């Protein structure tokens with residue numbers, strides 16, 4: 001009897017074993033399925049939260065998925081736009097160069113031109129064509145700002161104007177490049193140049209402008225760079241071996257101070273960009289004695305050029321000034337003829 005009861009129990013266990021096994025298997029699969037969905041949800045939740053959504057307010061998975069997918073689409077579109085924009089947003093060789101002249105207002109001109117959104121300017125002077133030519137055009141390109149198609153790239157390096165090799169080198173890069181030359185009275189320019197050299201410690205304090213500019217025999221020391229740079233006609237002659245005056249625009253450095261917007265209109269026309277620098281973008285700052293750039297939403301709401309721009313000039317006696325004016329006169333006249341423009345120097 002006892003043996004029979006035991007045998008019946010064994011039979012019961014044997015019959016229910018497959019069902020138990022099936023149940024275990026089912027539970028195992030179910031758990032895995034739920035786990036995978038939970039981790040998917042967690043991943044999506046993290047993803048979604050990182051996009052700035054509060055997932056606690058999502059009523060169900062479907063809404064969550066829909067929002068995520070629409071957000072992803074939006075992001076993909078933005079990314080596509082950024083990528084296509086970035087593709088066109090590249091560093092290009094300049095379309096225009098301010099080639100000089102040193103101490104005639106080249107920095108002010110470049111900074112003013114930045115006010116036109118069609119123009120992008122390299123910040124520091126690249127000195128490619130005079131100093132770093134051996135580094136190649138790719139090096140030069142890296143010094144340029146990134147521009148969209150249609151924006152113009154410009155740089156300024158005043159030493160180009162007086163460096164013999166530069167016109168040919170620029171010509172080899174681009175025959176149609178636009179060149180801008182800022183000039184001012186060469187006597188004032190020479191004093192400005194000397195003032196700068198003194199402030200940089202290039203001369204002892206006992207060296208005077210007169211002692212550098214005028215030789216003992218009373219003639220002008222035209223080898224002195226501060227004087228020589230002002231012989232505009234001699235330097236420009238070398239440029240005209242490669243470029244015509246159609247490539248070159250002359251800016252009046254004195255008018256750039258007294259009427260900057262008028263000078264800038266002419267430069268923008270020459271560069272063939274719309275005139276976008278308005279009259280009230282630049283104003284004469286009485287305490288500075290020079291024009292400053294108005295910067296709305298800025299503290300202070302204007303930008304003046306400091307330090308090396310607009311210095312008090314070193315003293316030069318009237319005899320020296322007269323001698324220099326006489327010396328420059330014939331060169332100036334030839335220069336006016338060359339550029340077909342008159343200045344009151």
Ligand code: A3P
Pocket residue numbers: 101102103104105106107108158192193256257290291292304305308309310311
């Ligand atoms: P000074 O310091 O002799 O006055 P560059 O930038 O080519 O070195 O030229 C410097 C000259 O730019 C200055 O010479 C100054 O006369 C002139 N300049 C023109 N606009 C100016 C401005 N808005 N602020 C200061 N200097 C300006």
